[in-house]
Amino acid sequence: MGGAMKLLLPAVLVAIWQYVSAWSPLAPGLVHALPPPSAVVRDAWTLLLNGELPQDAGISALRLLAGFVAAAVVAVPLGFGVALWPLFDDVVDPIVEYLRPIPPPAWIPLGILWFGVGDVQNVFILALGVFFPAILNTIEGVRRVDRTLIAAVLTLGGGPADVIREIVIPAALPLVITGLRIGLGVGWGALIAAELLAARSGLGFMVQSARFAFDTPRMLTGMIAIGLLGLAMDVLMRAVQRHWLNWSLATP
Template structure:
């Protein structure tokens, strides 16, 4: 008599079967995008809200691209975000690591970090403009602060969250503090830092748009507030979509870097 094997119900087999039934992420992203555009077109066509439809926004985007306005504004905002974000991250890494590794540094620096963390960077824009003028410096400064506060806490949490067993094992094997920090602590804290960078990137884009709304002569935020004066909704939508697309691309690049730098980490 033939023996019928029982179906494999182990977690690994179940996950494998579920994985085969799940559509590719890119296909899901495309489906979500098409669904969103369809809902947007239906809302605009049905006059459920006073917003322009996808066709009107696409036409306006073509006009702004043709005369170079959209590219100029996007590059201006991107330059500010990149500079402030890079400076904020570069400053946050050593400060966060020092706070997490040395109790003395934590006691001296943490009150200031927590104090400024409770103050929204947008609230500092008027002060920055008064002290630094209306040039590029105040805009880059508030972006720097937004990125710094997000990344420094992530770096700090990454260091204090390192498994103590790994540190003790390295020291038992004869590793000194410098080697433990470089070979154990930094790799273990990298995933936390990269997540903080992604959060800081979103904060940087939100901050630069607010700064451009107040004082700027170029940028996506400037173009949107200028369009508001003439009730030019298609231009406002073009600015919003451009910010979202650029921010999404930058986030995906950080996500790609995270996957490469943390390839050793177990994933679900």
């Protein structure tokens, strides 16, 4: 019953939308501005069958994966460095603090100048979106590690390497994952912006090119696909958090 209640309002709204856009007297004026859900579904089905939608979605997903991995591989070790060694803190932290307020979409024109139109530029913008939440949460996670746990390992005869392996890394992990999850959300939005402006494939490009062709059902299909992929990734990250880190309650 709870599930049905959940779908009630969206279902009613979709029904109203269908009525207004397809059958009401207003319908002829809405052909381009807001085609009915039935047209969107028909279009999505066609794009699914002829492989265009899976192809663009696949390309966006691959860019996402590449940028996410690249950003994570740089941001997480760097974050540990900043939190653990003063030298890193002095050199890297100011740079991060000064660059952080620049939102990823503001990098797009520079990215186009540097990398041209296409994959590298898109991945660059996405990686910037992932990078900052990831490094900031990693730093915070390491700094929050309970000192008494470190003292306990040292009094048990462990060395610095043991402290990092047994205590610091596992204790910081929940916030690291949280940072990556937030970064994934920001990066996904940034990737779409980058694809709108500078790509010849991907979901952002699909939506933007549909706009030029006045193909509104295709635009809406693309938007829904973007939302669903974003949602799927978030669900995946939350599952990772729950499964491997269920000892921690850290959800800031």
